[in-house]
Amino acid sequence: MFIGEGPGRDEDLQGRPFVGRAGELLDRMIGAIGMKREETYITNIVKCRPPDNRTPTPEESRACLRYLHRQIELIRPAVIVTLGATPLRELVGVNEGITKVRGQWKRVRVGDREIPVMPTFHPAYVLRQYTQEVRRAVWGDLRAAKEWLDHPVGS
Secondary structure, three states, rough: OEEOOOOOOHHHHOOOOOOHHHHHHHHHHHHHHHOOOHOOOOEEEEOOHHHHHHHOOOHHHHHHHHHHHHHHHHOOOOOOEEEHHHHHHHHHHHOOOOOHOOOOOEEEEOOOOOEEEEEEOOOOHHOOOOOHHHHHHHHHHHHHHHHHOOOOOOO
16 A cells, blocks of 8 residues: 555546656556556545645644545555655654655554555655655665565564
8 A cells, every 4th residue: 555645636636646747656666566556555645635735734634544544444455655754644653754764664553453664755756856866765665565565574
């Protein structure tokens, strides 16, 4: 399961998460680890586009958190990859910047399950900061998530 921040203009128009340029990059990232978009579940913390495409407020995020928890309960993901700081903060409760904690396993309890969480950069950030260092970091994060999926540790 991949969890982003909120819908952008393209997502709002189409009613599907990650369909714009960031979505195209996410599809390529998923493909790079040997999976297809259809084999994953992609969602956002907030379900409505914030005005001016701004970061959702904590109140807006909390308003949608029960819905997200229900999605997680129904999908029962083996691994969650948070895309950017907002889902990491709102779902997992980690307030440190994404640059400091990306690539470090976290856990979230939803219902009766504790699920491993791999924080990484949002694809929109990768598009803006398209450096070898950023791409290598995300590649490592996604490989770790795929490795967990293929060989769960202590699950």
